[in-house]
Amino acid sequence: MEKGYALISTWDKTGTEKIAGALTAAGYSILSTGGTKKYLENHGIEVTSVESVTGFPEILGGRVKTLHPFIHGGLLMDRENPEHVRQMTEKKIKPIDFLICNLYPFEKVVEEENAKNAGGGAFTIDNTLLLGKFIENIDIGGVALLRAASKNFNSVTVISSPQDYSWIAERITKGKELTEPEKLKLAVKAFALTSKYDSIIYSTLEKFISDTETADNSGFPDIFNIEAPNSKLKLKLERIFVPRYGENPHQKAAVFSKEVPQAYFPVENNQGLLGMKQLQGKQLSYNNILDSQTAADLVASFKEPAVVLVKHQLPCGAAVGDDMKNNFLRAFAGDPVSPFGGIFAFNRKVDLALADEISGFFFEVLLAPEITEDAEKIFKSKKNLRVLTGNLALLSKWEFRSSGPLYLVQETDSLEDPLKLDYVTERRPDKDELDDLLFAYNVARMVKSNGIVLAHGLATAGIGSGQPNRVGALETALRGKEKMKAPPENFVMASDGFFPFGDTVALAAKAGCTAVIQPGGSIRDNESIEEANRHGIAMVFTGKRHFRH
The missing domain is CATH 3.40.140.20 (AICAR transformylase, duplication domain)
Incomplete structure (x- = not known):
């Protein structure tokens, strides 16, 4: 089969000439644009310009170079699809077998401006020059190329990092094709790059929006992306609601989740913990969420019927046994003072007898897998009481905490079952x-x-x-x-x-x-x-x- 093009479009040109040389020696035609073309030619490598293939010049000051069917058709063609092959032959579009691409240095530009701004701070929309500088460093064509090639990784080898040039060039020189798992790994790496790139753009441009221009005046973005290339730890966190304040009234706060479950309703009286439905009461506060998660994690860890009382993320009473009402009384007897204003959690249904017993106490949140209709009526008189039902055992595999500029991640703690004593x-x-x-x-x-x-x-x-x-x-x-x-x-x-x-x-x-x-x-x-x-x-x-x- 005739070898196709190797398209090279890079901002960081470190080592590009070496892998381009290996590709040329192996019989591939190098296709490139602008600065990359000039760089390769200066290193004695023959290059075909993208313009000569597309028949269309670069326009808009270089904003449009590779956004053309002759380029993206070459990247997206499925070599095993007869209709794709027919169309490509009819349109005289040559396939692209390799894509070597990295992106405009948006993150570097932002870091440089942050350094000038005394380590970083809020940018303002008034700084139009700075905003314009950021916008001009947003790569469009490169991201589109990487995504197209990565989607078609079975047919196209996509190389997004100079760190991969050496071993791939060695393979090309030896005439050994990359395996499908290796191509998939390279594609995933490229997707990780574009995902991180978009996240940085979002978080940077969001700073230009003043608080008065946001719907909730919270000052928090709608999305946080936590991603690490070559790692299984990748999180996209979406903001699901904004509590009145954080741990204290002078602290702003927001609640994010890696997913918004179907049981969650973003309206004033239905703001529940993830996986649970809030039946009544005020919106959960920042502290309510922390305390409730501790209570839910502990009570769900018991196989036997159990009651757990929590205050300030600390268990202050717990009991297990067949009788849930008796469990509550025994848990409360262990510390009759601390549970005041705390969280009451149950891992079995709350019935009328139990509801009648606990209704005489002051507490802020009740958690249970289920509440009977007559029990629910008992709590209706407590308008501020948050009552949540649903799955209590929604433990995440990871725990995240911050320490100054650092973010700490660890596996969630759990007990062995059974314990080795x-x-x-x-x-x-x-x-x-x-x-x-x-x-x-x-x-x-x-x-x-x-x-x-x-x-x-x-x-x-x-x-x-x-x-x-x-x-x-x-x-x-x-x-x-x-x-x-x-x-x-x-x-x-x-x-x-x-x-x-x-x-x-x-x-x-x-x-x-x-x-x-x-x-x-x-x-x-x-x-x-x-x-x-x-x-x-x-x-x-x-x-x-x-x-x-």
């Missing part, structure tokens, strides 16, 4: 203790480090959270236990991290602890084990810590 003390926990330990450890996973959870009868009996040392976390948990109307004499203890010394176990033993679950892994594990043995406490190691910051 190492029984390290002379006494093993009995069945009731083990059930309590596993329950408490799951709750401890959602507590801020350093975290301690006390439990008795599959209900929390004191939670110590966010302390700089583990003894302090236990002391906080014990103070909570003593505030219960009927604190249990004995309890089990779960820790999200290992004990660096034996003092935490000693304090727990003095207060009535009978069993402990912790990750283990301290160089002084023996101190904690010996302390547990001294007091007849059963201790198990899980081998995995669950810090939460």
Whole structure:
């Protein structure tokens, strides 16, 4: 088969002559425009101009060069489609087998202007010269070429990065064709480039729009793109609504999602968590969303019927058992103060009896997979109460956080099922203790480090959270236990991290602890084990810590 064209149109011409030379030696005709053509000719490479192929000169100051059927037909022709072949032959359009293309340096121009602007800031529409400079550095033809060639990757090899010149030139020189997976990988790389390019253009030009010209006056863009070429981590985040404020009234905020599910209705009284439908109440606030996600993640992690109470992203009560009303009462008894104004989450249907019980308490959000009609009527009198129903188990694979100019990404934490336990003390926990330990450890996973959870009868009996040392976390948990109307004499203890010394176990033993679950892994594990043995406490190691910051 006759070899087609290799179209080369680059802004960054580094190394272009080497791969062009390999293509020429292999019998391909080089097709190019403007500066790239001149550059290659200066390196002794014979080049055919795009203009001579299209029969149409560059116009509009170079804005239109390659946007022509003779070029895009050559890129998009399906070599296996007889009708495509017929049309190309009839129109005398020669196929293009290789595209080597990179884009105008829009991002570089923006970075240079940001540096001039003291590290970046809001551009204004009044700065027409700057806006014009940005617009003239928006590549149109190059993006169209890359997308066309990438769509037809089976027939066209698309090369969008100088980093790929060397290995592809070596293949061409040896007469070895690229495999289909290799061509697909190059096409995906080109699509990643154009996607990132468009995202940068959007986020840059959006800065020229003043707040007074946006519909919601939020100052937040409609779309955030988080993309990394050659990575599976690619997110397009769409703004779904703007709460009244962020964590505090003086902070603006917006809520973004990687998708807007069908259950989500962007109207005033139907703003729910993703995957859930809001039946009543005010729009969810910034803090409501954070707290509700913590509650949903924890309550959905229990297979048994469970109730979880959350305040400020911290579990303050939890219980599991067959009776949901009793679960609520036991969870609330573990800390009758903190749940005020918090989140009540249930992983089973809320019926009339349960609704009647909890309606006497003040809380801001109720989460449940389902609510009976008669139960829903009970909540109608609480007009500000947000009631949401639906799938509680919508965990994302990734967690994102920011730290100054940095963005931190990690896999979402979860428990092994079943846990691999190492029984390290002379006494093993009995069945009731083990059930309590596993329950408490799951709750401890959602507590801020350093975290301690006390439990008795599959209900929390004191939670110590966010302390700089583990003894302090236990002391906080014990103070909570003593505030219960009927604190249990004995309890089990779960820790999200290992004990660096034996003092935490000693304090727990003095207060009535009978069993402990912790990750283990301290160089002084023996101190904690010996302390547990001294007091007849059963201790198990899980081998995995669950810090939460």
